[in-house]
Structures are given as C-alpha cells and as structure tokens.
Amino acid sequence: MKVFKFGGASVKDAEGIKNVYSVLEQVGHKDVLLVISAMGKTTNALEVVIKNYIDKSPELQSSLQDVKKYHNQILLDLFEEENHEVFTVVNKLFADLEYFLKHNKSPNYNFVYDQVVSTGEMVSTTIVSQYFNYRGLQNQWLDVREFIKTDNTYRDAIVDWEHTQQNIVKKIQRKTLNITQGFLGSDENNFTTTLGREGSDYSAAIFAYCLNAESVTIWKDVQGVLNADPRYFENAILLNQISYREAIELAFYGATVIHPKTLQPLQRKEIPLYVKSFINPLLAGTSVSKGADLEPHTSCYIVKKNQLLISLSSLDFSFIMEENISEIFALLHQYKMKVHLIQNSAISFSVCVDDKFGNFSELKKLLSKKFKVTYNEDVSLYTIRHFTEKSVNAVAQNKEVLVKQVSRETMQVVTKEKI
Numbered sequence: 001m002k003v004f005k006f007g008g009a010s011v012k013d014a015e016g017i018k019n020v021y022s023v024l025e026q027v028g029h030k031d032v033l034l035v036i037s038a039m040g041k042t043t044n045a046l047e048v049v050i051k052n053y054i055d056k057s058p059e060l061q062s063s064l065q066d067v068k069k070y071h072n073q074i075l076l077d078l079f080e081e082e083n084h085e086v087f088t089v090v091n092k093l094f095a096d097l098e099y100f101l102k103h104n105k106s107p108n109y110n111f112v113y114d115q116v117v118s119t120g121e122m123v124s125t126t127i128v129s130q131y132f133n134y135r136g137l138q139n140q141w142l143d144v145r146e147f148i149k150t151d152n153t154y155r156d157a158i159v160d161w162e163h164t165q166q167n168i169v170k171k172i173q174r175k176t177l178n179i180t181q182g183f184l185g186s187d188e189n190n191f192t193t194t195l196g197r198e199g200s201d202y203s204a205a206i207f208a209y210c211l212n213a214e215s216v217t218i219w220k221d222v223q224g225v226l227n228a229d230p231r232y233f234e235n236a237i238l239l240n241q242i243s244y245r246e247a248i249e250l251a252f253y254g255a256t257v258i259h260p261k262t263l264q265p266l267q268r269k270e271i272p273l274y275v276k277s278f279i280n281p282l283l284a285g286t287s288v289s290k291g292a293d294l295e296p297h298t299s300c301y302i303v304k305k306n307q308l309l310i311s312l313s314s315l316d317f318s319f320i321m322e323e324n325i326s327e328i329f330a331l332l333h334q335y336k337m338k339v340h341l342i343q344n345s346a347i348s349f350s351v352c353v354d355d356k357f358g359n360f361s362e363l364k365k366l367l368s369k370k371f372k373v374t375y376n377e378d379v380s381l382y383t384i385r386h387f388t389e390k391s392v393n394a395v396a397q398n399k400e401v402l403v404k405q406v407s408r409e410t411m412q413v414v415t416k417e418k419i
C-alpha cells in the first residue's frame with residue numbers, strides 16, 4: 001500500500017480537487033491511502049472562529065459564515081446538482097460545530113481548539129471523497145479518529161502507537177482507495193485531538209508505519225525538496241535524493257517542506273518518502289531514503305525571519321552559569337518562546353528566539369530584575385547546511401552579522417538588514 005498526503009494548498013478550490021483526481025488517474029489509486037488536510041487556509045479561518053468564541057465577540061457568526069461560504073462555493077463548483085447528498089453531509093458537519101459552540105461548557109482552550117479546528121479536515125475529506133465517487137472513482141471514507149489514538153494533550157497530542165497500530169491493522173482495507181483526515185486523532189474518551197499545526201505529514205507517516213507501507217508521497221506545489229526557499233533565494237535547485245538524516249536536519253532547522261515529526265517513523269522502517277509536484281506528478285521529485293546523501297553536495301539555506309535576539313549579562317559582573325541558564329530557559333518556556341540558537345560566553349548569554357505570541361515585553365521585565373538585557377528585534381536567522389565560503393558570503397552580503405555559529409556541516413548566522 002502507498003500513502004499519499006495532499007495538503008491544504010492542493011485542495012484550496014474546485015480546480016485543486018479536480019487536479020488531485022487527475023493526479024490519481026495518472027499515478028494509480030488501487031492500493032492507496034489518501035491523507036488530506038483542511039482546504040486552503042481553513043485552519044487559520046477556524047482559529048479566528050475560536051478566538052471570537054473565546055472572546056465572546058459579536059464577530060463569531062460572521063467568521064463562521066466565512067468558513068461555510070468558502071466551502072459552499074467549492075461544492076457549487078464541483079457538483080452540478082444542488083440536491084446532491086454532499087450538501088447535506090457538509091451542512092451536518094457545520095451544524096455539529098455550531099451545536100458544540102452553543103453547548104460547550106469546557107473552559108479548556110486547547111480542548112475547544114481541537115473540537116473546532118477539526119471541522120476543516122472533516123469537511124475537506126467529505127468533499128473530496130464524495131467528489132471522487134461522483135466522478136466514478138469509488139473510495140472508502142474513513143474517520144481517522146477511529147484509527148489514530150492519542151493522549152489528551154490537546155493541540156499537541158502524543159500518539160498511542162500500540163492502539164493506533166491495532167486499529168489500523170485490523171480495520172483498513174487493502175487494495176482499495178481509502179481517504180482520511182490528516183492532523184487529527186482522538187483520545188481515550190473519543191474526543192478529537194490534533195497533532196500540532198501542519199501535522200498532516202506526520203499523520204501520513206503514522207499510517208505508513210503501521211501499514212508497513214511501500215512508500216509515502218507528499219504532494220506539493222513545488223517540485224520537491226529544494227536547497228532553499230524560492231521566496232527568499234534566487235536559483236533554488238531541486239535535491240533529487242537525500243538521506244533521512246539530512247531531511248531531519250533540514251526540517252529541524254525550519255525547512256517547511258516536511259513536518260519534522262514525519263521522518264523518524266519512516267526511517268525506523270526504511271519506508272521511502274517522496275516529495276513531488278501535484279502539478280507535474282510524473283516528475284521524480286525528491287526521494288528521501290536510507291544512506292543516500294545529497295547529490296550533488298549542495299549548500300542548503302533555511303531562513304527564519306522576524307526573530308528576536310536577546311543577550312543577557314549579569315548585573316554584578318559574575319558569570320552566567322548553570323543555575324542562571326536553567327532559570328532563563330524555564331522563563332523562555334513559560335513565555336512560549338521557541339529557542340533557535342544559543343550562544344554563551346563568559347559574561348553574556350544570547351538566544352535567538354521566535355516570539356510568536358508577543359510575550360517579550362513581559363518577559364523582559366522579569367529578566368531585567370536579574371540581568372542586563374539587550375536585544376535586537378526583527379533579525380533573521382540563516383542556517384546553511386554544507387556551507388562554503390561562497391554560500392556564507394552570499395547570505396551575509398549587505399547585512400550586519402550579529403552572531404555566527406559554526407559546526408562541522410552547519411553554519412548559523414543571525415543578521416540584521418543594514419539600513
């Protein structure tokens with residue numbers, strides 16, 4: 001069996017869904033499990049719904065209407081008959097969501113989040129499955145929550161591999177086309193859980209692992225894994241073949257093409273991962289497999305923009321040692337700052353972090369009690385794997401380098417645009 005994953009961008013409108021159908025016609029669909037994300041930016045739109053619900057905002061209804069209208073338009077574009085049963089099934093999913101919002105008593109934000117945001121995947125897979133049937137491509141729609149079992153860490157659930165494996169082995173039919181949701185699972189009490197944003201790649205890997213699948217293919221709007229993000233770098237080139245190890249490193253440093261959790265289950269069973277273009281499905285794309293290393297040996301660039309560089313030194317000229325460092329990290333964790341680089345010297349300690357939730361001003365107050373705090377906002381963190389002098393110069397050109405860190409294969413620099 002092969003596992004295919006199609007992300008939000010591939011099913012963002014009726015054309016996209018028709019294209020997924022055409023990809024399957026070209027590459028085959030006989031013994032395939034399709035894992036599909038929410039359509040387009042639906043997850044973000046549902047996050048707005050959640051915010052309005054929590055804030056008791058009068059915008060709640062209109063934000064919900066936006067999501068409904070978006071899907072309704074896709075349905076109208078796909079199905080000629082307005083009384084096709086898909087309209088009823090999708091309406092029922094939205095009615096369930098509204099029922100939840102009306103009757104929920106739980107004050108747990110993360111719990112509410114998962115119950116609401118999951119509607120995106122439930123709706124997208126329903127539409128795709130029904131559309132394929134409509135076109136004569138018979139398939140089996142599966143509720144992933146009957147398969148992937150997790151603990152109840154809502155928004156970042158941990159997979160219960162044993163139960164998941166049992167469910168998948170017992171209940172998934174081979175030799176047909178199965179369609180299910182990415183990103184979702186369920187806990188012991190059958191409440192919906194999610195695996196973390198962009199987690200559908202990981203869902204595909206979980207199924208592949210439990211099914212001993214032949215391969216996993218992630219279908220993207222780019223040709224495969226490139227050596228750089230084409231939005232920020234000119235002349236990005238395709239990597240034909242990389243090792244699991246290389247892919248893990250790239251994902252870890254922030255290449256967004258593969259979700260970092262995806263690779264380890266696949267590596268464990270040596271299941272190859274292909275990253276291919278849904279626009280040109282017959283091209284080879286990138287293959288991620290055992291051993292085979294970068295060919296050719298190319299520098300790979302990963303950039304994280306909008307980072308914050310915080311430097312701390314002690315107020316009393318003492319050194320920053322273990323005790324201080326553990327305290328600093330506890331605070332960074334508490335204020336949800338993701339640390340991307342650490343640099344330590346005798347008298348100062350610097351971290352490059354992502355202040356995704358805008359908590360820095362509060363954190364600064366606390367840190368200032370014990371340390372002298374200096375910081376640079378809006379810096380960029382560049383990671384270059386397999387760096388060369390040329391690649392480093394290219395990145396540092398016209399920028400002020402604030403921090404530089406070098407290990408054997410990887411160089412990281414924190415830069416600020418020169419004004």
Ligand code: ASP
Pocket residue numbers: 007008037038043044120182183196197198199200201
């Ligand atoms: N729909 C979810 C998200 O946007 C999961 C995914 O796309 O992988 O985060």
Ligand code: MG
Pocket residue numbers: 007008009037038040043198
């Ligand atoms: Mg998505």
